[in-house]
Amino acid sequence: MLSPACPPPPALSWSMTPPSPTAVLPLHLPAWATRCLPDRGGADHPTPAGPAQLGAALAVLDAAVTAAAPHAGAWANRLALAAAAAAIARSGRPEDEAALRDLVALSPAPPAGPAAPVLGAHLWLADGPPGPRWGELPALIAGLGARSGGVPDELAQTLATAAALPCPLVAVSAALQPVLAVRPGRDALAVWAADLVLARWLGWPYGLPLIGLGLPPQGRVDLSALEGATLAAVILRGSARALDRFALLGHRAAALQAVRPRLRARAAGRVVDRLLARDAVSVAGVRDLIPERAARRLFDRLVALGAVRELTGRPTARLYGL
Incomplete structure (x- = not known):
C-alpha cells in the first residue's frame, strides 16, 4: 500500500484544452519503473510494484493525457476497445477487438448484443470526464449486471466515496472490493468501476482503462487478491501498454498531419x-x-x-x- 502520507488528490478540472497542432514529444517510462514487467504482453501477473514505480507511471501518463495531443481521441477509443475485448474474453465470450470495432464503426445506432454493455461502458469512460456525468452511472452499472433493487444507485455512491479517498491505490481498492462483495463474479463491472474511480481521482478529461489493460487478457483472475503492490503492478502494466500505444499512434498521427496540406x-x-x-x-x-x-x-x-x-x-x- 502507499504511505499514509500520500498527498490529497489533485483538484479536479474538467475543461478540455484545444488540441495542439504541433507534434507531441514521445513519452516513455524510465527503465527502472518497468523492471517488474519482464513481459508486458504475457499472460502472467507482473511481480509486485512499489509506490515509486507506480508514481512514475502515473506521472508520465498524466503528461500524455493532459498534453491534448491531436490523436487523443483515437488513442482513448482504441484503448477502450482493447480493454473491452479483454474483459469480454475473460468472461468467455468470443467477440474480439475486430468484432467490437465493427459494432462501433458500422452500426448506425448504439451497439447492440451481448457484448454491448461492456463495450458501451468502456467507450463511455473514454468519452469524457466521469465527474459531470456521474448521474449516468446507475444505468451503466445496471447494464453490467447489477440490476436489482437500489444496487446501481448504491454502487454509484460507493464509487463517488472511493474517488475522494487520499491515495490512488486506496481509492481503487475501495471501488473494486465492494463491487465484488455485492456482485460476485461480475468481474467486468468491478474492473471498469476501478478504472472509473482512478480516472476521477486523477482528474483526467477522459478515462483510460489502465486496470483492464494491465490484467491478463485470457482466463479468470482473482480480483479479490488485487491489493497493494500487486494492484500497483497491474496499473503499472496497463500504463506501460497505454504509453506504448500513445507513442505508436502519435507517429501515425504525425504522418497523417503531414499530408493534410496535400x-x-x-x-x-x-x-x-x-x-x-x-x-x-x-x-x-x-x-x-x-x-x-x-x-x-x-x-x-x-x-x-x-x-x-x-x-x-x-x-x-x-x-x-x-
Whole structure:
C-alpha cells in the first residue's frame, strides 16, 4: 500500500484544452519503473510494484493525457476497445477487438448484443470526464449486471466515496472490493468501476482503462487478491501498454498531419480530424462531411500515402484509422 502520507488528490478540472497542432514529444517510462514487467504482453501477473514505480507511471501518463495531443481521441477509443475485448474474453465470450470495432464503426445506432454493455461502458469512460456525468452511472452499472433493487444507485455512491479517498491505490481498492462483495463474479463491472474511480481521482478529461489493460487478457483472475503492490503492478502494466500505444499512434498521427496540406478534396481536413478523434472510420461514417465516392478516393489516397491504415483487410465494409 502507499504511505499514509500520500498527498490529497489533485483538484479536479474538467475543461478540455484545444488540441495542439504541433507534434507531441514521445513519452516513455524510465527503465527502472518497468523492471517488474519482464513481459508486458504475457499472460502472467507482473511481480509486485512499489509506490515509486507506480508514481512514475502515473506521472508520465498524466503528461500524455493532459498534453491534448491531436490523436487523443483515437488513442482513448482504441484503448477502450482493447480493454473491452479483454474483459469480454475473460468472461468467455468470443467477440474480439475486430468484432467490437465493427459494432462501433458500422452500426448506425448504439451497439447492440451481448457484448454491448461492456463495450458501451468502456467507450463511455473514454468519452469524457466521469465527474459531470456521474448521474449516468446507475444505468451503466445496471447494464453490467447489477440490476436489482437500489444496487446501481448504491454502487454509484460507493464509487463517488472511493474517488475522494487520499491515495490512488486506496481509492481503487475501495471501488473494486465492494463491487465484488455485492456482485460476485461480475468481474467486468468491478474492473471498469476501478478504472472509473482512478480516472476521477486523477482528474483526467477522459478515462483510460489502465486496470483492464494491465490484467491478463485470457482466463479468470482473482480480483479479490488485487491489493497493494500487486494492484500497483497491474496499473503499472496497463500504463506501460497505454504509453506504448500513445507513442505508436502519435507517429501515425504525425504522418497523417503531414499530408493534410496535400489533400485537395473538399472537407478533407474535417475527415482527417475525424480520423484523429476515433478508433476507426468508415466511408459511411463521413457521409455528413463528404460524398461517398469522394470519400473512397480520399481514403484510398491516404492509404497509398501511408497516412492511415485499412483495419479490416476486407474488400467491402472497410474501416480506416491510425
